[in-house]
Amino acid sequence: MVEAQDSRADDSADLLTDSSPAGRVPSFARPVGFVLWLLVTAAVGAAASFLLLYERVQLWNDTEYVTACDVNPWVSCGAVMESWQAATFGFPNIFIGVVAFPLLIAVAVSLLAAGGRMPAWYYLGLQAGVVFAMGFITWLWYSAVYSIGVLCPYCMIVWAAVIPLFVVTTARNIVHGVIPAPPGLKRVARDWWWVAIVVIYLLVFASILLNFTEAFTYGL
DSSP, rough: OOHHHHHHTTSSSSSSSSSSSSSOOGGGGGGHHHHHHHHHHHHHHHHOOOOOHHHHHHHHHHHHHHTTOOTTTOOHHHHHTSGGGGTSSSSOOOHHHHHHHHHHHHHHHHHHHHHTTOOOOHHHHHHHHHHHHHHHHHHHHHIIIIIIBBBBBBHHHHHHHHHHHHHHHHHHHHTTSSSSSOHHHHHHHHHHHHHHHHHHHHHHHHHHHHHHHHHHOOOO
């Protein structure tokens, strides 16, 4: 039955309901579970983005202002904001977060209101958004750790929100056939999605630990 529904993923059929046999669709991919993941990750990302916006505005108004997350030479939002990577597209990256995360909350509310009954293109649009977000925070992580050499706590909160957002959305779309995948990959997405989140977190933490040894030695 699941496979039959997957073959019609491009119509307005229910792509999120629990019509599959019991136990086939994990809780994270069901309507309420998936919406909760979107709401929580979007809310965390939005909160961090607006905090960053506040700090950025204070710096615009007063060049001597010390941001709340300026801890030491290795942990400083202000130092990161002064780098060119903080305006990758010619304007502050913060603006992307303060627009994108509230938009994601609106998407989650729309899914909840519709009971998950959205056409495949809606989920593909969401997938494109989370792929961009994951790619962008990967670039920012690499820049912070290996190029700038300074960590921004609020930025890291955004990273922490985007990672599960990307993994859960991708796994959900694979499980429901929005992203075509063989049965084996569907099983992996269904059963091991949480492992992907843990592994990515560990890789990020390990990169920070290895590249900020001096900061950890003298205390953050």
